[in-house]
Amino acid sequence: MGTMKLTLKAASPSKRRRQLSKNLVAYSFILPNLLGFAIFTLVPIAFSLGLSFMHWDGANEISWAGLDNFKALRDDDTFNIALKNTLWYVGGTVPLTMACSLGLAVLLNQPIRGRNFFRTVYFFPYVASLVAVAVVWNMLFFPSAGPVNELLRTLGVDNPPRWSASVDWAMPTVVMASVWRGMGYYMVIYLAALQGIPQILYESASIEGANAWQKFRHITVPLLTPATFFISIMLTISSFKVFDLILVMTNGGPGRATNVLVLHTYNTAFRQFKFGYSSSIAMVLFALVMIITVIQFYMEKRWVEYSQV
Amino acid sequence: MDTQLTQTSLSKSATRAASSGFRRGTITKVLTYVLLIALAALMLLPFIWMASASLKLDKDVFRFPIEWIPQDPQWENYRTIWTRIPFMTFVMNSLKLTVIITFLQVATSSFAAYAFAKLDFRGRDLLFLAYLGSIAIPWQVYMIPQFILMRELDLVDKHMSLILLQAFTAFGVFLLRQFFISVPNEILDAARIDGLSEYGIYFRIMLPLSKPALATLTIFSAVFVWNDFMGPLIYLHSESLKTIQLGLRMFIQQYSTDYALIMAASLVSLVPVVVLFLAFQRFFVEGIGTTGIKG
Incomplete structure (x- = not known):
């Protein structure tokens, strides 16, 4: 740096020098974070793609695999099941969470007493640890004697579902738990967006005789589309990453009924030490997230309304 | 209406x-x-x-109809959990990681965010794009190269691995930058004319003005580290190093039918987060409203 400064000093007027020292000051602000961020995030991101084309057990020599890992994925039953389950989970969680969080936000965006109280309560499950949430859900939905099934039996359901212990019901149970946990978070985003809608729009609609549904359909929904767009992307990305909840609630079971991509990646990397192969699963996850995000951005023009109100 | x-x-x-x-x-x-x-x-x-x-006998946990207030509360459940597994060690480990990571994250992020928000320098937009882009990539995509890197540095099964991985996040920089940008430039320019250096402006003007933002990041980060499960699962193997979430999982696996004790341990693991959340929930809500992004 010192020599560079000197050459520039000789070559250029003081204006250039001022800009350089401004740059140096700015870099000094960024450096502590950038150093850690570059080494522990950017470099691993760059390597993750390369690793998926390698054979490596972490102990012996690393060797080139070409497309072997990706070809092997095709015949890996667990991978195919995990892929299908992940899409199932995302397809269930994203729309349900969005609908519930919008409902909560609309409900809370009225002149009601105790609004802060309700908002706090709805948000709370989101800050509770997933391990604690998963374990209490498992107990509540315990097939033989859990309170939920006892309640269903008193209500006359003779054979209540076996929830997370049954192949058919395990995934819906996990989806339910995750919707329950996440809706308060996205509600807060919707609530912020709702508060940005000018009240005058509703008032003039009322004067023109619009009913509550018409106001919701023609004012609220269109003006919320930027928030909806944003939430759909955040929620999709975070749903593809599901891990803790599933590991503690079902550990991918029963059988492989709730095995998902991240769990499969984790198991192949840290249980079987197939680092290269595991990276190729991670790449599929990454590609899926990217493709869906790009599609969402592409579709944005069709339905998101950025109006100037 | x-x-x-x-x-x-x-x-x-x-x-x-x-x-x-x-x-x-x-x-x-x-x-x-x-x-x-x-x-x-x-x-x-x-x-x-x-x-x-958590206050019942195991055999009464699933009794139906639910007895919401146990007639004979088993307070000793809360004593037993500390003796069954080294629960105290797990709590202290989590506390240590939470404090260190949160401090480093707030310090380095606010420093970098100031430059991104208020200084003009070469490569700023490109660098910021790299930060932003990394937020969109799921951590699980690059967790394996990270692990290999940590193994090369001989940091696996040490707290330092998690500290290094979680202290320098793009999320913190992004969140604080969003807040810093809203501070009017006129205030900073006035300070510059008065002869304050950029460091002086950062410490004496920016930080005091953005206490809510710093509080928001502190809380987000603390809750994230306290609740983190996958990071410790991958990196911490010795029992003496494990965190509360790993300890809770261990408890669930070892004493799977001690329902009341499991509930007591779960509740204890929630206490710090509940306290933090209730004390600062307004920052949570404002933080999400501003950035919409989670850690």
Whole structure:
């Protein structure tokens, strides 16, 4: 740096020098974070793609695999099941969470007493640890004697579902738990967006005789589309990453009924030490997230309304 | 609904239409509250059940109908959990990681965010794009190269691995930058004219002005580290190093039928987060409203 400064000093007027020292000051602000961020995030991101084309057990020599890992994925039953389950989970969680969080936000965006109280309560499950949430859900939905099934039996359901212990019901149970946990978070985003809608729009609609549904359909929904767009992307990305909840609630079971991509990646990397192969699963996850995000951005023009109100 | 109500009460001529409108308004209002309370119950009952079950004998946990307030509360459950597994060690480990990572994250992020928000320098937009882009990539995509890197540095099974991985996040930089940008440039320019250096401006103007933002990041980061499960699962193997979430999972696996004890341990693991959340929940809400991104 010192020599560079000197050459520039000789070559250029003081204006250039001022800009350089401004740059140096700015870099000094960024450096502590950038150093850690570059080494522990950017470099691993760059390597993750390369690793998926390698054979490596972490102990012996690393060797080139070409497309072997990706070809092997095709015949890996667990991978195919995990892929299908992940899409199932995302397809269930994203729309349900969005609908519930919008409902909560609309409900809370009225002149009601105790609004802060309700908002706090709805948000709370989101800050509770997933391990604690998963374990209490498992107990509540315990097939033989859990309170939920006892309640269903008193209500006359003779054979209540076996929830997370049954192949058919395990995934819906996990989806339910995750919707329950996440809706308060996205509600807060919707609530912020709702508060940005000018009240005058509703008032003039009322004067023109619009009913509550018409106001919701023609004012609220269109003006919320930027928030909806944003939430759909955040929620999709975070749903593809599901891990803790599933590991503690079902550990991918029963059988492989709730095995998902991240769990499969984790198991192949840290249980079987197939680092290269595991990276190729991670790449599929990454590609899926990217493709869906790009599609969402592409579709944005069709339905998101950025109006100037 | 509200406008309808005020209009009704304002109009002196109590026509039939107005009074039926008033009644409909009241009914909707009552229904709204019923719904709000039912939903609040849905959110809280699992936790209330957890608290109630934690004070019972194992054999009474699943007794139906639910006895919400145990007649003979088993307070010793809360003593037993500390002796069954080294729960105290796990709590202290989590506390240590939470404090160190949160401090480093707030310090380095606010420093970098100041430059991104208020300084003009070469490569700023490109660098910021790299930060932003990394937020969109799921951590699980690059967790394996990270692990290999940590193994090369001989940091696996040491707290340092998690500290290095989690202290320098793009998320913190992004969140604080969003807040810093809203501070008017005029204030900073005035300080520059008065001869304050950029470091002086950062410490004496920016930081004091953005206490809510710093509080927001502190809380987000602390809750994230305390609740983190996958990071410790991958990196911490020695029992003496494990965190509260790993300890809780260990407890669940080892004593899978000690239902009451599991609930007591779960509840204990929630206490710090609940306290933090209730004390600072306004920052949570504002933080999400501003950035919409989570850690």
